[in-house]
Amino acid sequence: MPLVIVAIGIVALLLLIMGLKLNTFISLIIVSFGVALALGMPLDEVVKTIEAGLGGTLGHIALIFGLGAMLGKLIADSGGAQRIAMTLVNKFGTKNTQWAVLVASFVIGIALFFEVGLVLLIPIVFAISRELKVSILSLGISMTAALSVTHGFLPPHPGPTTIAGEFGADIGEVLLYGFIIAIPTVILAGPVFTKIARKLVPDSFTKMGNIASLGEQKTFKLEDTPGFGISVFTALLPVILMSIATIITLMQKTMGFEGNALLDAIHFIGEAGTAMLLSLLFAVYSMGIARKIPMKNVMESCTQAILHIGMMLLIIGGGGAFKQVLINGGVGDYVAELFKGTALSPILLAWIIAAILRIALGSATVAALTTAGLVIPMLGQSDVNLALVVLATGAGSLIASHVNDAGFWMFKEYFGLSMKETFATWTLLETVISVAGLGFVLLLSLFV
Template sequence: MPLLIVAFGIVALLILIMFFKLNTFVSLIIVSFGVSLALGIPLDNIVKTIESGLGGTLGHLALIFGLGAMLGKLLSDSGGAQRIAMTLVNKFGEKNIQWAVVTASFIIGIALFFEVGLVLLIPIIFAISRELKVSILYLGIPMGAALSVTHGFLPPHPGPTAIAGELGANLGHVLMYGLIVSIPTVIIAGPLFTKVAKKLVPEAFTKTGDIRSLGEQKEFKLEDTPGFGISVFTALLPVILMSIGTIITLLQKTIGFPENALLRGIEFIGNADVSMLISLLVAVYTMGLARKIPIKNVMESCATAISNIGMMLLIIGGGGAFKQVLIDGGVGDYVAELFQGTSLSPILLAWIIAAILRVSLGSATVAALTTTGLVLPMLGQSDVNLALVVLATGAGSVIASHVNDAGFWMFKEYFGLSMKETFATWTLLETIISVVGLGVILLLSVVI
């Protein structure tokens, strides 16, 4: 019965979003109330449940998400992202242009959220395509793969960050294992998959695309942008700080040397919130003040970044509210009982549930957050590595992007593809990321 109620709730969510065109956040809150009533949560507890789910999710996520958005915006507005992309293109040369695009997109994708990275990189991809006379899709698939992988697996992106918070996983471990998962996944889903896609839909590689909807893009002369080294350092600083903190903590546990003030200081700096704050302050200097940009202009970029993510934060909060309803309504416990004694790994179960919800709902973040509400009660019975469960949930949540996902339509329109071509490129690309990611995660679970 609880699973039937959840199924009806998901169908209701689809109807509200797709047929009645209601805002996703509003739809999530309506469905959360409806499912609460159906699950028998007492009337005086329903509002508390929804508020605690929304607040608990945003309480952990808002700081990292907000600081990350500002960092990405400063990198974009200063021309730092363009410097990274163009320098790598020039270094790799025409023959290895796909690997240049993959590397640039991966570095930029760590600092910028998926939609922002897409909007920033597509004009650069089109410019390179014209100059080298190569297909835009030949460059677009590796770019999409790199951006999607960083979005699905690496903090400070909202999905992995939110899931880690809900499951109580160490964000540094998620980042380190996420990098291990990301590299082979990007290679397979990017340059290697392009060869397959070219055989599946060769006509798609003749399309010229259309980016007029992106509006006028800010263009920089390369000499007016920050240096390549400082741009890469600024983009990767959160990763560097969190990785150092995680490695030191792991070494301390392995070798067993005593706690001291230096170790506590390194662990403090390696905390995700602190790492993001330090990185933002460095970006304010390297991408702004050091280049004689007035602090007022730098702060305007930061303010714009926050205003752009307001609705996304609410949607994530709505996903957290729905997740809490599933937990307080006993659905998670019901799923735990259902799989009690089963040999099915929580990693695999998290991936399966997230994949089903992703195909149903479209939103990777909402699918991931809803999955945590269903698998969380199971984790108490298992000694599974929580960071790997986070990554498996992220992998499941990116599978099979189709007509109910905004990313599907963005890719289709920008690259001028037909529906069939979009399914054979973008949808298949996302599915490869999900399946290859799961495969690497399961291999890691054997050795960790």
């Protein structure tokens, strides 16, 4: 039974990572070899399959992922992120601080990967909490909700970017539909869920938290940071470029007008790789050169960004190798055969598989990639919108973060919570995002 072999492989992965404390990338490669052999794959095909999975996955996302990391780092190191947060807090006023933090975290979260955004924003949120005498957790839930939603639904984040490549979905469509889903989801998971959490664990909202482990943070005088407008524009530029190209493409399909050199140029600029490169070059100017920062310092920020994501790239590559083993080993076809003729939507199926794997594995990205290996063979049997399947997979991969996920422990320690309080806040928050995300994807599927 192929599924029994996959289940044993996932248990082995858990034992290697959690029991033996082995590096996630090494664990993924070991399990990929083991599952390939157990599935009866010819020996001369095993290494080729793993290499193809690793190379194919990284080949698609390394450019977007690398440039995205540099863009986020430049915005952070220049003080742009601090300017966005503090300006919004001032504009929204003391009574609406939670909404200000939500909006700021959402904008910053588009440009920064989850872990980077968390480490960058937590000191800012702690400072706001102290100054305005607001509960740190009430701000923290909105902040992490926004970072988690952008991480799960919006390119250039690794999950949606990688899965879009694996499914052959248009990354611009993923971004456009991702925004439509992300906005109501983040409102539910932020301010609305905070009220529920306050009733579930009221004591946790009185805790002070502790960010000593983050060490000394780079802080800026507000007058020394870039302007609010240019900071927001720099953070959103890749989104703007990709969205324009996608909207024009959708209009072209709907109205049926002919292509021309201008449309080709717009499509080229709106390609994820091109949009990220142009946005990074603009950030080098707006966050660096225009502010008289030496090019050496600007490039140092870019170098640091890549150093921080090196292992993450390898883990994503390892997930891609495991995914390819599942496809070439026939597991995907077996799942497709199992659900042949079923009324279950590929959107719902992708979410269920990703959710089960997320709970088992902890890593959202690895869960999403493994889901791709099981779902891809089924997509040929359906005319479902691929961008929506990507978003459903992203939603499923966020569910019920618990003790096997680094995010669980980061949230617990930074906000000074007990295990019970962390389950009632962080784990439940991630579940709200996952279920709400699925609901909005299914709603959107009625119209696109």
